[in-house]
Amino acid sequence: MSERIVILDFGSQYTQLIARRVREAGVFSEIHPCTLPAEEVAAMQPSGLILSGGPLSVYDGEAPQLQPELLELETETGAPVPVLGICYGLQAMAHLLGGDVEAAERREFGPADLTRVASKNGAAGNGGGDGAGALFEGVPEGSTVWMSHGDHLTTLPEHYEVIARTTNAPVAAVRDRRRPHYGVQFHPEVVHTDYGRRVLENFALRICGCAGDWTPASFVEEKVAAIREQVGPDAHVMLGLSGGVDSSVAAALISKAVGERLHCVFVDNGVLRKGEFEDVQEAFRGHFDLHLKAIDASERFLQALDGVTDPEKKRVTVGNTFIEVFEEATEEVAQRAGERPRFLAQGTLYPDVIESVSFKGPSQTIKTHHNVGGLPEELGFDLIEPFRELFKDEVREIGRLLGVPERIVGRHPFPGPGLAIRIAGPVEREKLRLLREADAIFISELRDNDLYDEVWQAFAVLLPVQTVGVMGDERTYEDVVALRAVTSVDGMTADWAELPHDFLGRVSGRIVNEVPGINRTVYDITSKPPATIEWE
Numbered sequence: 001m002s003e004r005i006v007i008l009d010f011g012s013q014y015t016q017l018i019a020r021r022v023r024e025a026g027v028f029s030e031i032h033p034c035t036l037p038a039e040e041v042a043a044m045q046p047s048g049l050i051l052s053g054g055p056l057s058v059y060d061g062e063a064p065q066l067q068p069e070l071l072e073l074e075t076e077t078g079a080p081v082p083v084l085g086i087c088y089g090l091q092a093m094a095h096l097l098g099g100d101v102e103a104a105e106r107r108e109f110g111p112a113d114l115t116r117v118a119s120k121n122g123a124a125g126n127g128g129g130d131g132a133g134a135l136f137e138g139v140p141e142g143s144t145v146w147m148s149h150g151d152h153l154t155t156l157p158e159h160y161e162v163i164a165r166t167t168n169a170p171v172a173a174v175r176d177r178r179r180p181h182y183g184v185q186f187h188p189e190v191v192h193t194d195y196g197r198r199v200l201e202n203f204a205l206r207i208c209g210c211a212g213d214w215t216p217a218s219f220v221e222e223k224v225a226a227i228r229e230q231v232g233p234d235a236h237v238m239l240g241l242s243g244g245v246d247s248s249v250a251a252a253l254i255s256k257a258v259g260e261r262l263h264c265v266f267v268d269n270g271v272l273r274k275g276e277f278e279d280v281q282e283a284f285r286g287h288f289d290l291h292l293k294a295i296d297a298s299e300r301f302l303q304a305l306d307g308v309t310d311p312e313k314k315r316v317t318v319g320n321t322f323i324e325v326f327e328e329a330t331e332e333v334a335q336r337a338g339e340r341p342r343f344l345a346q347g348t349l350y351p352d353v354i355e356s357v358s359f360k361g362p363s364q365t366i367k368t369h370h371n372v373g374g375l376p377e378e379l380g381f382d383l384i385e386p387f388r389e390l391f392k393d394e395v396r397e398i399g400r401l402l403g404v405p406e407r408i409v410g411r412h413p414f415p416g417p418g419l420a421i422r423i424a425g426p427v428e429r430e431k432l433r434l435l436r437e438a439d440a441i442f443i444s445e446l447r448d449n450d451l452y453d454e455v456w457q458a459f460a461v462l463l464p465v466q467t468v469g470v471m472g473d474e475r476t477y478e479d480v481v482a483l484r485a486v487t488s489v490d491g492m493t494a495d496w497a498e499l500p501h502d503f504l505g506r507v508s509g510r511i512v513n514e515v516p517g518i519n520r521t522v523y524d525i526t527s528k529p530p531a532t533i534e535w536e
């Protein structure tokens, strides 16, 4: 791969957004920890380097420092590798070069208006463009930038000059007059910075001189090559297919790399939605070059779930049973293939990575999400996680490219523990039946009314209460279903979806009429936080 921008992560929660914005500019980018030795960064021959923000102050004893060699990297032609420091990244550069960074009197957080400052030495152009102006080409005066910092730069290093300020920050952006090194105190990667995408695009295309011709199709090509290299000519790969977007697209991608050495295991865990077991098999069997083993283990799961009411116990039960079934399937593959598969592929996405590494992250303490469906290290596989740096919509785009059917690619997320966490109270067969029917009506109405793609996730939940109703002349005393639909970007926060009233009325009417056993529906109008998306 010829062009890539390397992003060194100093611990910011926004680092992935930087990578995403650079990819949107058509340049491949990848994230590495700021502690990666400079020689290894140099060996990647980056077209440019971006230093992310971070939560600490450069004077903090534990603060990650910038390795001096990183500011001296050269391209193949001997030109200096351009560097862009963002917030902490800028402070780390300045601190290393003898500038002063101080704690601001109060933390600056929120929007500010950007004003460019004329270069005192416009003649010293570098790295394409006019040097000083290249970073802000096409960015209007006074446009909004997003600030979030406690420290700021008070004395610039030698050869540095200010190229932009805001009302509160005299140093909003700087550059090195001698070489293509830039720093911004604001966050160009967040959507609150109006022209932030443009700033990063300018860095990638104008300053680093990248062509900007990288596409998701190139991602596929590169990943396929990388997976082939990682797996080698003979080894086998296991993959737990859930029918969700992430594992399905991972299966399609990895099958392109290793073909029939990919063994997908799709388990009916008894808590799938209506028609799902057949649907997923239909989408894959005969359409992709892979082994698909569909295992109906529903009895085993339902027995294990018998009498379990605690949501976390449900998760653990489904998770552990899945591990047992998966291990048995692995043994079978080993017998057939003549050797135990060495690799395990997972459709882990970037938000899963952040949620599981942030020790204080909300989902860590509230629910044990990502332990379910994930497999324990003791199984001894080497992992293949091709989407660790991508967001769901990027994975969807790749899935479409690979020919994964739209009904799978465009699917709402579905939790590993399935309907078990959508039945409040014990998971019983009859309750599962009611819930499946109600859920199928809700989803098919959403699809028929072009509302399915408008929401991040929608589903029905069966409540552990009976209420009184009247059907014809008869009194009924039956179950209640709650309908849940939310809009969200990544599932970490969510708003309840304002679905049209007549639509909700129709869904409710159909459910109580067509699903005997349910006589009432309610619509959940709680956002996350304070609620979560699922009810358990």
Ligand code: XMP
Pocket: 315, 363, 367, 368, 369, 370, 372, 373, 413, 414, 415, 416, 417, 457, 491, 492, 528, 531, 532, 533, 534, 535, 536
């Ligand atoms: P919550 O309910 O925490 O859900 O707001 C956020 C997203 O995660 C999904 N979710 C899970 N996914 N195993 C999973 O694989 C789980 O145990 C689990 N719990 C919630 C949920 O459907 C939503 O998309």
